Amino acid sequence: MSWFQFVVKVYYDMPRVEEKRLMKALEDEGFEVKPFNVTREPLPIGGVEDHIALIRAVSMFRSLYTAAVLEANGITPINSSFTIIYSGDKILTYSVLAANSIPIPKTVISLNGDSTIKAYLQIGFPLVDKPPIGSWGRLVSLIRDWHEANIVIEHRSMMNNPQMKAHIVQEYVEMPEHRDIRCFVVGGNCLGCIYRIPKEGEWRSNVALGADVVKLDESTEACELAVKAAEALKGEVVSIDLFERKDGLVVNEVNGVPEFKGFMRATGIDVAKEVAKYVKEKLKK
Amino acid sequence: MSWFQFVVKVYYDMPRVEEKRLMKALEDEGFEVKPFNVTREPLPIGGVEDHIALIRAVSMFRSLYTAAVLEANGITPINSSFTIIYSGDKILTYSVLAANSIPIPKTVISLNGDSTIKAYLQIGFPLVDKPPIGSWGRLVSLIRDWHEANIVIEHRSMMNNPQMKAHIVQEYVEMPEHRDIRCFVVGGNCLGCIYRIPKEGEWRSNVALGADVVKLDESTEACELAVKAAEALKGEVVSIDLFERKDGLVVNEVNGVPEFKGFMRATGIDVAKEVAKYVKEKLKK
Amino acid sequence: MSWFQFVVKVYYDMPRVEEKRLMKALEDEGFEVKPFNVTREPLPIGGVEDHIALIRAVSMFRSLYTAAVLEANGITPINSSFTIIYSGDKILTYSVLAANSIPIPKTVISLNGDSTIKAYLQIGFPLVDKPPIGSWGRLVSLIRDWHEANIVIEHRSMMNNPQMKAHIVQEYVEMPEHRDIRCFVVGGNCLGCIYRIPKEGEWRSNVALGADVVKLDESTEACELAVKAAEALKGEVVSIDLFERKDGLVVNEVNGVPEFKGFMRATGIDVAKEVAKYVKEKLKK
Amino acid sequence: MSWFQFVVKVYYDMPRVEEKRLMKALEDEGFEVKPFNVTREPLPIGGVEDHIALIRAVSMFRSLYTAAVLEANGITPINSSFTIIYSGDKILTYSVLAANSIPIPKTVISLNGDSTIKAYLQIGFPLVDKPPIGSWGRLVSLIRDWHEANIVIEHRSMMNNPQMKAHIVQEYVEMPEHRDIRCFVVGGNCLGCIYRIPKEGEWRSNVALGADVVKLDESTEACELAVKAAEALKGEVVSIDLFERKDGLVVNEVNGVPEFKGFMRATGIDVAKEVAKYVKEKLKK
Numbered sequence A, B, C, D: 001m002s003w004f005q006f007v008v009k010v011y012y013d014m015p016r017v018e019e020k021r022l023m024k025a026l027e028d029e030g031f032e033v034k035p036f037n038v039t040r041e042p043l044p045i046g047g048v049e050d051h052i053a054l055i056r057a058v059s060m061f062r063s064l065y066t067a068a069v070l071e072a073n074g075i076t077p078i079n080s081s082f083t084i085i086y087s088g089d090k091i092l093t094y095s096v097l098a099a100n101s102i103p104i105p106k107t108v109i110s111l112n113g114d115s116t117i118k119a120y121l122q123i124g125f126p127l128v129d130k131p132p133i134g135s136w137g138r139l140v141s142l143i144r145d146w147h148e149a150n151i152v153i154e155h156r157s158m159m160n161n162p163q164m165k166a167h168i169v170q171e172y173v174e175m176p177e178h179r180d181i182r183c184f185v186v187g188g189n190c191l192g193c194i195y196r197i198p199k200e201g202e203w204r205s206n207v208a209l210g211a212d213v214v215k216l217d218e219s220t221e222a223c224e225l226a227v228k229a230a231e232a233l234k235g236e237v238v239s240i241d242l243f244e245r246k247d248g249l250v251v252n253e254v255n256g257v258p259e260f261k262g263f264m265r266a267t268g269i270d271v272a273k274e275v276a277k278y279v280k281e282k283l284k285k
């Protein structure tokens, strides 16, 4: 069977620009593309026929469970369940990165309210506290003193989800204009990087919080680190967020189901096409 | 440095009989034992000195995060973060087992209410529905008809935790007296197996729900499957739950932070001692 | 100042057919109508100028808080905060009805899992269990035996909202075709009643669950009871749900922010106009 | 029947010092006292025999539902369901107080995240934001700038309880040493008042947060306002919290199931005895 007869299923929950672009690009490369809404159809363990699987659900757990079921059926989804859960949970991400000697912000984990105070003492103000699960900057808190510390600890302790009770306590990495760097890595190749520059009055560089995106002209160093991070997380199609710390770049995050609208806009790179081409290359081997 | 100079830290949140037994047994083997309450002390990523780590927190996420942070620090905890998350989440467990050709109950995953109805149609009544996260039989529901199906779907849809919205829909495996089989595997060796027999009026065989425990005299077959399951999950110290299906044994669960009070009572096997001996053997290599 | 110079504010969160109809009808009666989105604008305590207030937020708590703040400002909203909270919480409703010697289904309240078993024993199967807060039939469960009892008790115990931990345990009132009766009362006058007939396979008569609506030709008796219930709850514009028990009618529910689309369809009565006329009459006094 | 033959039931969930004291004092006055654990026994609507009821559950909703069921049965509990819900929900409390022309802190209610920003603009920093339900100072936040505002709004929006989405936005009332005043009112009589002085580093005067208690020598003015507040809430046995604002006292809170351990310690007043005597007086009438 030649590659162009292959079926690619795109597993989604809410179709974003990204999913539409990916489907179009895969078709352009000659694949037969089938969208699969994971909220509509159940996923049987066993008995699924061979296909290429792109995991694209917005909900991390939906992506994770879809990837896992596919793996049960002998399929190697892009990305794997390992990549999705280890990049989807920030404590796991930082741990894998550190285990692979990749620099990260100075980080202390606390598993409930009491020990959080000790974690704050170890890091010192200003510090960043965030829960392991979440996106778009949600609940990522810059804490400047004990007054703010108390607010965050109290509010978090009232959330019932066990993951919300865990605190990632970090040094606050001061960056020029609060901007961070996002690189896109496909199959071990770095497509390029962008700056994400927070909007006025916001310290977090999430596009969902109004950040601007600007292409990085010189991205060699960032790309090098991003590729290492992607490798550590075994990610085939991932974006990686980096911080410029005074002593060099550190990795803050790996996205296992990456959005790329902003990246495309800033760089002009057709990410969907690169992914489709990567899928084709992979098949040929 | 000879093995007896090694420090073993036992990471716990609520000290149960199991943790106390383990600490005693480790001391008896000559280790220096240090209990570590993960709710009291924060866990820094990086900078931890070498030691042997036993992960024993009741809360799955606390165990997971502790293991991950230790791995970041170059330590190989017993069990690893991989074993804890993949055995702690039932969808991931079933997927890894199936991917390794280990028989499991017929299972369909549904990621929200709508597709759950389809999953029920695929499995047929009576069926079992359970969420991916949970212990002690909690929310594991035997559903006999659409009336009960509606009750479960409605109640689950009102829970806010994203994992609670996922449904594991399974064939109901009819077992003699509803009993299941639990085996204990340490370092690839099966210590033995027990039956767990539900109390009158309960169909689930959880000891927390009043089940009785009885030693399995002939456990060769069960042990063989248990060892395979432990291997698939890369578990060093795990218990494995099996069901006797008409066509043979299937694996239902792997416990990455296993309780063993009931197992000890039924078999007379000193699990804690076996674990301590395993730790020693491992070190010698 | 003559009545037609009065401003009527309609407080809403999601504008339904009902709110649109009400605004139109009030304008037709000559009022100046101002919609007020309670999710967009804050509500100051004190300093609000005089107006007529119709409370129409879908969320019970939003309606309640809006009514309360208006009362703080000397306004008498339709309905009052008392009517909204006492009809919005089913335990409070049943209590007020019973205190006013209005017949209700045989009911036992249990405040957590343990005592729920005793409540079930007091009522006997089949029985109905429902939480105090909720609409559209959600979580209203018909329980036929201990197996179903366990499912409901376990699921409810996992919900974190304190109100979800309370159980209203009731005799199951067998009705012809499972239909119940809904009457509409405005300013102490009963506009009429309808049957709500559940769709095939559903025992609950909620329109949101697919029920059909049919006009009641002879509604004298139902209306009489409905007016008494409205009075007990001090409701100016309310709908009342009744069950036909073998020994006569019993009141199941009072809706303090009533929907009336189905009622209009079945009876041809222009509820919005009746409400507008009532507001005008009230002002004249 | 003479008063001393009367049964007094004390409805509780967790027996605190207060409940034990009350039972002892009631016995000393000659009553037959029966403790009733509302988490163990269900509460049938109808058919309860006459008795005096003291509502003392720590959980506001348990107290509320117990009082309501008793009222259904013709009993007048101390306190009534009206007092418990209107004092147990801070938005309802402030509204009733304001409706009765009792001074309160300047307050704006917002029913979700968006309008909260407008509410903050109306009040200005520093301000206090708190949810309507809660005790012991939990989630009561002093907000000094937009950075802290964002933290609170984001965290609250992630809580699923509908009441947690409502914001009470208030002027921050600066008080000497951050102390507030608590008075105790029984049957319309003010027993006295205390200062609650926050511990070092804490701005909230909750005893649960380490505050100290000191008797108020001159409490005439405070008592006068407290009695009015008790009356507005129809509370028979209540404590009232007051703030010393520059222009005079304002009422912050009414407690419908009041704790009084701290009050006793500071004033030497035997609150339980006063309550028991009040119950006896009431019966004589």
Ligand SMILES: Nc1ncnc2c1ncn2[C@@H]1O[C@H](COP(=O)(O)OP(=O)(O)O)[C@@H](O)[C@H]1O
Pocket (backbone or CB within 6 Å): A105, A128, A130, A134, A135, A136, A137, A138, A140, A170, A171, A172, A173, A174, A178, A179, A180, A203, A204, A205, A206, A241, A252, A253
């Ligand atoms: N330790 C930190 N130092 C400085 N800025 C940080 C730090 N952590 C997070 N941020 C800022 O907050 C944003 C969101 O944090 P992040 O950890 O990426 O969470 P999310 O996955 O929700 O985007 C980052 O893009 C960055 O701008």
Ligand SMILES: Nc1ncnc2c1ncn2[C@@H]1O[C@H](COP(=O)(O)OP(=O)(O)O)[C@@H](O)[C@H]1O
Pocket (backbone or CB within 6 Å): B105, B128, B130, B134, B135, B136, B137, B138, B140, B170, B171, B172, B173, B174, B178, B179, B180, B203, B204, B205, B206, B241, B252, B253
């Ligand atoms: N598919 C099934 N068929 C029959 N019994 C089952 C099935 N799934 C679960 N059970 C019963 O319910 C118990 C609890 O289920 P399990 O999946 O082990 O969850 P938990 O981790 O909470 O114990 C099992 O030990 C078994 O007795």
Ligand SMILES: Nc1ncnc2c1ncn2[C@@H]1O[C@H](COP(=O)(O)OP(=O)(O)O)[C@@H](O)[C@H]1O
Pocket (backbone or CB within 6 Å): C105, C128, C130, C134, C135, C136, C137, C138, C140, C170, C171, C172, C173, C174, C178, C179, C180, C203, C204, C205, C206, C241, C252, C253
């Ligand atoms: N005790 C009962 N006996 C029989 N049917 C009931 C009983 N309670 C509820 N129902 C059915 O369930 C429907 C929904 O219950 P209800 O208490 O009205 O809750 P909701 O406010 O969510 O509609 C009712 O309209 C009725 O059809």
Ligand SMILES: Nc1ncnc2c1ncn2[C@@H]1O[C@H](COP(=O)(O)OP(=O)(O)O)[C@@H](O)[C@H]1O
Pocket (backbone or CB within 6 Å): D105, D128, D130, D134, D135, D136, D137, D138, D140, D170, D171, D172, D173, D174, D178, D179, D180, D203, D204, D205, D206, D241, D252, D253
């Ligand atoms: N508007 C305010 N100004 C100043 N202090 C306040 C204000 N609101 C609350 N506080 C402080 O916070 C404490 C707790 O707030 P309160 O509204 O009484 O909630 P709780 O019922 O949880 O005690 C108060 O006792 C007081 O010390």
